Amino acid sequence: MTVDLITKISEGARIERAEALALLESADLLPLGRLAADIRWRLHPEPVVTFVVDRNVNYTNICESKCSFCAFYREPGAADGFLLDEEEIFSKIAELVAQGGTQLLMQGGLHPSLKIEFFETLFREIKQRFPSVQNHSLSPAEITHIAGNSGLTVAEAITRLKSAGLDSLPGGGAEILVDSIRQEISPKKIGWGGWAAVMREAARLGMPTTATMMFGSREKAVDIVEHLFRIRELQDEGGSFTAFIPWTYQPGNTELGGKTASGIEYLKVLALSRIVLDNIPNIQASWVTQGAKMAQVALFFGANDLGGTMLEENVVAAAGCRFRMSMEEMVALIQGAGLKAAQRSTLYTILRYS
Incomplete structure (x- = not known):
């Protein structure tokens, strides 16, 4: 890491792909983390770490995509395939609300027979029964699949879902936004252009979104960098990303197998994310895949948010990664780092300090 590059980053200038690749491949962890932390404090001067009280409701595990990493x-x-009925979903949301939760994240597989009417009916009823809950649901791959099943364009599908009560869009299914890698690990899922098209349309309709990256499977450093710059460029075009969440591939019980990224690799990618994504306000630490202690360390490598408490999470857990954290534990974790904890909304409005 050259003095000129350190100075450039410290002064808030944008770095380019070749510089980012050099940082990822050659920079020492601690100096890289310090640069990312400085940016975090520049963007968020108060010593506050935010989180949202939420629940992941996986409405079905039946999926035509058959991604090898899942x-x-x-x-x-399949005998153990499921599709939750409405009352089961409502019961889960009621439990979330009873615990002070404000965000619902509904995601599932690409079910062959679910059309848009299923989601419209469900989302309208959710909005009527639970008006205080932000419906932050469905990945770009799901929306594209629903549109295809229903004979609609992506734009038509998102417009109808928004009208029915979909408030914002999570960035799941991004994996690595490089089609050569996607062809290797998820060949039946939409390509990077399809993912981007959904996010562009959501932003055009005024819907907040987030972006993610799953790394540590088959990609190389150059692919991680390309992913970050494609996210940055989408945001430059008028994107509505409120946060970026990098997380590590979990190989347990998967067809793809292999091993996960190390803690050092995770922290380097997290720090690089904060440096590259100068137009995205928030970087989330992934305690779901890294555990509480690594998430605490991540707060000094560029992260300012710990995501959701996740009253329920099934997808990562299916790979054998079962970290759990209550709201009380999350607050204690943040305070243990010498920082102030704040419960937020999906849109990063502070609801209360702890």
Whole structure:
């Protein structure tokens, strides 16, 4: 890491792909983390770490995509495949609200028979029963699949879902936004252009979104860098990303197998994310895949947010990664780092300090 590059980053200037690749491949962890932390404090001067009280409701595990990195999906007709009925979903949301939760994240597989009417009916009822809950649901791959099943364009599908009560869009299914890698690990899922098209349309309709990256499977450093710059460029075009969440591939019980990225690799990618994504306000630490202690360390490598408490999470858990954290534990974790904890909304409005 040259003095000129350190100075450039410290002065808030944008770095380019070649510089980012050099940082990822050659920079020492601690100096890189310090640069990212400085940017975090420049963007968020108060010593506050935010989190949202939420629940992941996986409405089905039946999926035609059959991604090799996923331990959660089941093929249509599988004995242990499921599709939750409405009352089961409502019961889960009621439990979330009873615990002070404000965000619902509904995601599932690419079910062959679910059309848009299923989601419209469900989302309208959710909005009527639970008006205080932000419906932050469905990945770009799901929306593209729903549109295809229903004979709609992506734009038509998102417009109808928004009208029915979909408030914002999570960035799941991004994995690595490089099609050569996507062809290797998830060949039946939409390509990077399809993912971007959904996010562009959501932003055009005024819907907040987030972006993610799953790394540590088959990609190389150059692919991680390309992913980050594609996210930055989408945001420059008028994107609505409120946060970026990098997380590590979990190989347990998957067809792809292999091993996960190390803690050092995770922290380097997290720090680089904060440096590259100068137009995205928030970087989330992934305690779901890294555990509480690594998430605490991540707060000094560029992260300012710990994401959701996740009253329920099944997809990562299916790969054998079962870190859990209550709201009280999350607050204690943040305070243990010498920082102030704040419960937020999906849109990063502070609801209360702890």
